[in-house]
Amino acid sequence: NAGVTQTPKFQVLKTGQSMTLQCAQDMNHNSMYWYRQDPGMGLRLIYYSASEGTTDKGEVPNGYNVSRLNKREFSLRLESAAPSQTSVYFCASSERTGVAYEQYFGPGTRLTVT
Amino acid sequence: GDSVTQMEGPVTLSEEAFLTINCTYTATGYPSLFWYVQYPGEGLQLLLKATKADDKGSNKGFEATYRKETTSFHLEKGSVQVSDSAVYFCALRHTGNQFYFGTGTSLTVIP
Numbered sequence: 001n002a003g004v005t006q007t008p009k010f011q012v013l014k015t016g017q018s019m020t021l022q023c024a025q026d027m028n029h030n031s032m033y034w035y036r037q038d039p040g041m042g043l044r045l046i047y048y049s050a051s052e053g054t055t056d057k058g059e060v061p062n063g064y065n066v067s068r069l070n071k072r073e074f075s076l077r078l079e080s081a082a083p084s085q086t087s088v089y090f091c092a093s094s095e096r097t098g099v100a101y102e103q104y105f106g107p108g109t110r111l112t113v114t
Numbered sequence: 115g116d117s118v119t120q121m122e123g124p125v126t127l128s129e130e131a132f133l134t135i136n137c138t139y140t141a142t143g144y145p146s147l148f149w150y151v152q153y154p155g156e157g158l159q160l161l162l163k164a165t166k167a168d169d170k171g172s173n174k175g176f177e178a179t180y181r182k183e184t185t186s187f188h189l190e191k192g193s194v195q196v197s198d199s200a201v202y203f204c205a206l207r208h209t210g211n212q213f214y215f216g217t218g219t220s221l222t223v224i225p
Contacts, residue, residue: 105157
């Protein structure tokens with residue numbers, strides 16, 4: 001059981017380049033999320049998808065777009081990368097377990113924009 | 115809106131010392147509360163959770179009790195090990211699909 005997988009693990013972009021971060025989960029979860037993690041800031045939600053076919057903005061959506069391709073996959077696209085988007089990006093999925101929702105994280109993508 | 119405030123680090127302890135990492139939250143009603151742990155170079159892993167007032171979550175020697183009266187969910191461990199060195203995040207989930215995370219507390223345990 002792979003859980004949540006992310007590709008790539010590392011990426012270096014030049015300012016203005018575009019790229020797509022891929023995320024897939026094999027736990028049949030309805031909800032999926034994209035976060036960025038910056039030093040001293042904790043995790044900040046970029047976008048989330050409550051179910052297949054829906055997406056919503058989180059705390060820091062500017063400069064990003066997402067696609068919920070199917071129930072398994074949720075991609076994050078940077079159309080024109082900026083140095084401020086240098087960060088570690090985590091994908092997560094969530095489902096109800098008993099009376100609580102638990103969130104499962106991928107290993108992260110470390111992105112540097114020069 | 116909902117939010118989580120946790121103790122700033124970094125925290126450095128000697129092996130076998132007692133650990134407390136403070137976490138308080140702001141939310142109406144009864145959110146679910148979580149502690150996650152992040153080891154170097156990895157994603158976050160669920161450490162423990164509590165879903166209602168006075169619930170105690172526990173795992174791997176760590177404990178946290180959901181205190182509605184003080185809106186707190188402090189993480190404790192009686193005797194830390196070098197292998198507990200990591201970053202710890204307090205989080206909550208309330209209505210809707212969003213989780214709210216604290217800024218993280220870095221723990222280093224020295225032999």
